[in-house]
Amino acid sequence: MRKQPINPPQRYDGKPHGLSHAVVDTATGTVYISGQVDWDMNYQVSSHTVEGQLSKALTNLTIVLDAAGSSVENLLNLRIYVRGELGEFLEDIASELVKYLGESRSALTVIGVASLASKETLVEVEATAALK
Template structure:
């Protein structure tokens, strides 16, 4: 029974495509990918994107600057998966501190990036993120056009 379960798990795992574009931080040391694509559902799940360069260094000091970099990183991850911002179904915005205190800085940038798309959005205030200097993290679920859905 365990062998059958292990074989099934391996088959499912082999079908999942891992997304790790060279422009984004390589999360292998943490056992993670920047994203995964499930070809059966036609969905891409991107890990939370922060204002890091490919070396894990924070770019930008304020919420607005970091939101711009995180949005650029989202674009890179989505394009590597064969998707785009236009295909985003859900966006989660994690903000260090009280969300309301930083909405004026972040919302215009998000609204511009997702103009006319209007994905489902949740804003979540958190006590900390990946590093002390990280102020915002953006996580999405999107469609991959042309992916074979079951």
């Protein structure tokens, strides 16, 4: 297997955290995207709501997909981690996903968790996609 790290300049530097934003398996054409959160270049969140952070995390996911040579239409699997009781946020999550995914329907798992990358982080989105 050959792997190609993807680290778009529009995203924060993952090196201090030991990560690339994505890795492409060039042998299979599969893109593995690290968990994307609502962090700017200084690791700060822009929103303090699940809906707002999910929107920004999905935007960041799009940036990484584009840099890898993929797209939302090529998403195979999407995993969303939400801090807290998941049932409280299902409507907000569904609303954002419909806007983001359009007609593309990947496999989806949404998981409620106790903690994420920082105290301010409420949502993390991880994905697997195919190349275009």
